[in-house]
Amino acid sequence: MKFIDEATITVKAGDGGNGCVSFRREKYIPFGGPDGGDGGDGGSVWLLGNDGLNTLADFRFQRRFEAQRGENGHGRNRTGRSGTDLEVPVPVGTQVFDADTGEMIGDVTRAGQRLLVAQGGFHGLGNARYKSSTNRAPRQSKPGTPGDQRALKLELKVLADVGLLGLPNAGKSTLLKQVSAAEPKIADYPFTTLHPQLGVVRVGQNQSFVMADIPGLIEGAAEGAGLGIRFLKHLARTRLLLHLIDVAPPDPDVDPLDAVETVVAELESYSTELAQLPRWLVLNKTDLLDEESLAALHERVATRIVPGQPVFAISAVTGAGVAALMQSVMRDIEQRDAAGTDGGDVAGDHAEDA
Known part of the structure; x- marks a missing residue:
């Protein structure tokens, strides 16, 4: 396989799920109150050191990596499922830079090391969170925050004595x-x-x-x-x-x-x-x-x-x-x-x- 020692990729963390606006509706309970649940957190993107890799050649074919989005909240106070984190394997010895600013984010120097490169979005809040003695039927909710998105420059420096x-x-x-x-x-x-x-x-x-x-x-x-x-x-x-x-x-x-x-x-x-x-x-x-x-x-x-x-x-x-x-x-x-x-x-x- 051709040796590739530099690559540029885009990573996108999952957005947080939106909060739900919902009210309890049951027979014989005319004023059930708010029961909208929170959304789930978005999945984050991690780079994972893999000593079985010795090249960045795979990134020639796939350049975008996106973690799972958080699920929206549901009625009956049900919280949305959080998005699954995405782990991207890279060779040991990979240095990671922000492609736009040139800032060094981290250095993967051992197998199994995890480096966070895109933080998942925070979950939104359902209307049950806004219930109070003065606001018994809140109709507001909070959307989830967007997950981080950034372009990364990967540089492989082989590890040798x-x-x-x-x-x-x-x-x-x-x-x-x-x-x-x-x-x-x-x-x-x-x-x-x-x-x-x-x-x-x-x-x-x-x-x-x-x-x-x-x-x-x-x-x-x-x-x-x-x-x-x-x-x-x-x-x-x-x-x-x-x-x-x-x-x-x-x-x-x-x-x-x-x-x-x-x-x-x-x-x-x-x-x-x-x-x-x-x-x-x-x-x-x-x-x-x-x-x-x-x-x-x-x-x-x-x-x-x-x-x-x-x-x-x-x-x-x-x-x-x-x-x-x-x-x-x-x-x-x-x-x-x-x-x-x-x-x-x-x-x-x-x-x-x-």
Whole structure:
């Protein structure tokens, strides 16, 4: 199914039922008095987090959601039935905004979470409510209030612990496929990945984390070039970024370390907060270099990259170094969980400090 990460819908809560004007009519009771009942409350519209969904594609086909109206009141002091609430399932990670004002209404971050987006109307009052010692035959009633109606903008930000970052063909999809059961498209041309992919990485018993892959970035992405900038928001929720670098680009005149500066520049142009997330460098495709060339690259990395930044060398195709990288990521996540922090600089035993 095509990945859809934005949608605009209209929600309409049910109106409240109107109050009833009625008088008791029974044999031998000539002045029975008012007995009009109240209306029922209108149903509300809720968004419900569903971890079985990972796209907003269903909202391409249905864009309006309306809860049930409250029933009008009846004679003999009978209250109208309240309208049934409407629950609209959305993927976990969906942010909800008012489409007209841009105000953020809420954020669905876990399965089963309910978010009220349209309040049902209040019930009207029947004429029995207006009976008093001075008004024994009231003929007034109160109508129900209208239910809320609003246009909503839904934005899906995938929930992942680790995000993969890099230029097109850096090997992000290959790495995701190597360490998880995900089946991203892999080919020898740029922009093979057209939408985010998620995979669960299992390191050991009861040890796992979620990894996200987004389309590759290119220079000028912050101004709209390429595809990756559209999906950078999906990395905003991640706790650690793995920045993959192709150490053997097809063009021999291209410096692999220039790719680092290109991606960092686009991150900073897009979001300062995203650029400040913990980021590890991962030198990929090392199976294409001999030991001497790889050692020279490490030396150049040490002179150009910020000191203390973790650097790993792997081959996503052969699996060399991948297990050590995943174990270090798992340790980093566990240590930050224990410390109660979202950021961290724990590189693990197998990291190389540039």
